[in-house]
Amino acid sequence: MLNRNVISFFKKLILFAVIIFAVDWVLGLALEKLYFSLKKGQFAQNTYALDEASPDILVFGSSRAQHHYSSKILSENLGYSIYNAGRDGQFLPYYCAVQAVILERKTPKIIILDVNIWELGPNEQKYMKLAQLLPYVAEHPVLRNYTAKISKFENLKLISKTYPYNSTLLISVYDHLLTNTEPEDDRGYFPLVGEVSEKMFNKYQTEKKTYDEKRATQDIEIDQQAVAYYHQFLKKTKDLNIKTYVVISPTVLKEPNTEEKSLLESIAKKYSNVKFLDFATDSTYNNHYQLFADEFHLNDKGAEKFSKELAELIK
Amino acid sequence: MLFNSISFAFFYVIVTLLYYIFPHKNRWFLLLAASCYFYMAFVPIYILILAFTIVIDYIAGIYIEKAQGKQRKLLLIISLIANIGVLAVFKYYNFINDNITFLAEGLNLHNNIPYLKMLLPIGLSFHTFQAMSYTIEVYRGNQKAERHFGIYSLYVMFYPQLVAGPIERPQNILAQMHAKHEFSYVNMVEGFKQMAWGFFKKLVVADRLSIYVDTVFPNPELHNGSTVVISAVFFAIQIYCDFSGYSDIAIGAARTMGFNLMTNFRIPYFSTTISEFWSKWHISLSTWFRDYLYIPLGGSRVSIQRTYLNLFIVFMISGLWHGASWNFIIWGFLHGVYQVVGLVLKPLFSRFESHLNSLILNFWFFIKGLGVFCLVTFAWIFFRANTIHDAFLMIKNLRSFGERPFLGNGINQFGHCLIAIAMLFTIEYFMAFKPQVKLFSNPNSFVRWASIVGLLFIILIFGVFNGGQFIYFQF
Known part of the structure; x- marks a missing residue:
């Protein structure tokens, strides 16, 4: 016979579970409401990209896409509607997930995929960052295929209504409180202001030299899963016959021809609808630090120049 | 198996429930089996290293208790060398080799000693130190040698503290492994x-x-x-x-x-x-x-x-x-x-x-x-x-x-x-x-x-x- 101690424990455990379930439900609803009421900032941009965007031209990529492709210039020069779905710190799995959702809604005429030279290198973060998609899984079940890559039991964790909003509270509150001071994005494009000084440029050069020397001694592996995602992204564009540009956008310092970079190019060339454009060795940008806001990103002037040049190439 | 994983949540609930369902006399076996599973979730083969030190220290403990004078000390030294030897091979071998290479290069010599290509067994320093504290305490007469091989193995392998401590002393934990623990709210x-x-x-x-x-x-x-x-x-x-x-x-x-x-x-x-x-x-x-x-x-x-x-x-x-x-x-x-x-x-x-x-x-x-x-x-x-x-x-x-x-x-x-x-x-x-x-x-x-x-x-x-x-x- 179970003793009273055990019965008392399990009674309280059940009560505790009920409380946890109720609080989770209420808190999850509150966080959901807070999250989806955002009008500006990265979460609002994610919501627009996944729930509404259906333009003629779609830009995918990381922060370099978000800050390099001026929606206004590309739209005016090409005569098409555009949305820049580039997001800070994201990688190929994220681009594929967003592509899957948007292409269910509309087939664009042109896709621009901005890739970093280290896109196919190993980086565990590229899968962890798919957590940004968790608030959208309920609405877009196709995303489960991607969020499952975050961890083995990721979809089980979605039983919780609060969990999808993990780590979103701070930025949601911040965006709400400072909504009037936050700069507006232009159809996903977010220009960066300011320019790199000569002193900073010299510092970048020294640091880059040390970094490249260190990298040269390391045995960098190719992330085969990232390669598979890259193929998946391009294959989908081919299946839907979408004109696609894979672009390595300008860098302030000339990037060496690494194994990852060569692989990006050789894979792109296997698809007849894809054109590969490499600006990382373009002398009109390399060393022209006045066109850059920091080591990795063009500023508004640089983005304007680059977007015009790209529009001419696409025309 | 990491504590901060869903796998551990399942593991923990199942083991704890079974622990209270099992009769007292079989609980050591349940915990030992669970601990082996827990450890083998990292690199299964390394359980053999643990088995080696467990067998050595178990036997050493019994013989140290029986022995007298110099023989007692000799047995302790053998046990310590075995434990430290495992650490030396798996943890320090390549480091020592690195330093020999560095010195050899300074003298324009070539070091031909090969490097070991292997991962460091998880928590090796923790369970080795815990095992060493057992033989030392038996040697000092503060702890009776453990006769039950399963309980002794559990002392070294108890899953909550197996890979990162706390490094327990036999006086504290061995007696608890024999004691019957009633369910306590x-x-x-x-x-x-x-x-x-x-x-x-x-x-x-x-x-x-x-x-x-x-x-x-x-x-x-x-x-x-x-x-x-x-x-x-x-x-x-x-x-x-x-x-x-x-x-x-x-x-x-x-x-x-x-x-x-x-x-x-x-x-x-x-x-x-x-x-x-x-x-x-x-x-x-x-x-x-x-x-x-x-x-x-x-x-x-x-x-x-x-x-x-x-x-x-x-x-x-x-x-x-x-x-x-x-x-x-x-x-x-x-x-x-x-x-x-x-x-x-x-x-x-x-x-x-x-x-x-x-x-x-x-x-x-x-x-x-x-x-x-x-x-x-x-x-x-x-x-x-x-x-x-x-x-x-x-x-x-x-x-x-x-x-x-x-x-x-x-x-x-x-x-x-x-x-x-x-x-x-x-x-x-x-x-x-x-x-x-x-x-x-x-x-x-x-x-x-x-x-x-x-x-x-x-x-x-x-x-x-x-x-x-x-x-x-x-x-």
Whole structure:
């Protein structure tokens, strides 16, 4: 016979579970409401990209896409509607997930995929960052295929209504409180202001030299899963016959021809609808630090120049 | 199997339930089987290393107890050599080889000794030290040799503390492994609370700070002095929460089955001297070194110079225990220096403090506490840096302190770090200085329940899930 101690424990455990379930439900609803009421900032941009965007031209990529492709210039020069779905710190799995959702809604005429030279290198973060998609899984079940890559039991964790909003509270509150001071994005494009000084440029050069020397001694592996995602992204564009540009956008310092970079190019060339454009060795940008806001990103002037040049190439 | 994984949640619930369902006489078998499964979830083959040391020490324990005089000592030495030998091969072989190569190159010679290509068995230093404490205690006559091979194996392999401690003593844990543990409401609830607190430290604080720390430390050439200071402070807090969080989960998990493991941390960052810090940090290792190395060397009952030397030896070996690299030796050396300087300054400080009124004395203790934190944090740079060169580069970069620091990916990442630290230190402040303000053990059941539910939802909202493994697993 179970003793009273055990019965008392399990009674309280059940009560505790009920409380946890109720609080989770209420808190999850509150966080959901807070999250989806955002009008500006990265979460609002994610919501627009996944729930509404259906333009003629779609830009995918990381922060370099978000800050390099001026929606206004590309739209005016090409005569098409555009949305820049580039997001800070994201990688190929994220681009594929967003592509899957948007292409269910509309087939664009042109896709621009901005890739970093280290896109196919190993980086565990590229899968962890798919957590940004968790608030959208309920609405877009196709995303489960991607969020499952975050961890083995990721979809089980979605039983919780609060969990999808993990780590979103701070930025949601911040965006709400400072909504009037936050700069507006232009159809996903977010220009960066300011320019790199000569002193900073010299510092970048020294640091880059040390970094490249260190990298040269390391045995960098190719992330085969990232390669598979890259193929998946391009294959989908081919299946839907979408004109696609894979672009390595300008860098302030000339990037060496690494194994990852060569692989990006050789894979792109296997698809007849894809054109590969490499600006990382373009002398009109390399060393022209006045066109850059920091080591990795063009500023508004640089983005304007680059977007015009790209529009001419696409025309 | 990581404590911060869903797999562990399933494992823990199943094992704990079965533990209370199984009859007492079979519980050792259940726990041993569960511990083997837990360990083999990392690298299965390495269980053979554990089996080797278990068999050696089990036999050694019985024969040491029976033997007399020199034979007794000889058996202890054989057992210690076997344990240290395993450590030497798996942990220090390549390090020693590296240094031989370096010396050989200096003499224009070529070192042909091959390197071993293998992963370090998880938690090797922990269970080896625990095994060594058994044979030493049997030798000293403080512990009877364990006749039950299964129970002895469980002493070394008990899953909550197998891979990162606390490093238990046989006197505390072996008797508990024989005792029958009835289901206890208090043990269950207190164990869960301690586990929840451990998960808060690991998921909300340690894994959040690690995102920043892991960006800065591998690339010191890219970061200025301000960033170095922030990353060093973050690492100091990260390693504390990572390791003490692990200990809390381990102690809590064991408590739910009725086992009382030793306390491993007592809010060390509120210490006002380095010796106080070490009496509150990784207590199970500090006391191991005190009992089995410092005191046998003479401890403080020798000349003052010899005491200083003893302290240096202990901390250098403690550094080497953590890892086979000069970084850890320098880290240990620095703590040795801190300890000796602390001993030298102690009478001066005591005299000075006796002249202060209580208000100024409190401020003085705050300054001393800050000083201790800075010294400990400085030493952590060597502990965390990938190479000595990286550590010195970071220290060199301190010259640019004051420049705009790197703030990670903006408000979300850095803001979460600051919130996590603020929550940790606020709660720990109350634990240390206002123990009468109880949250998780408040007599008012509403406050008690609300604080526990609140803690769980703080973890759910602010925690980093899918974070990395525990730092101390590598030791």
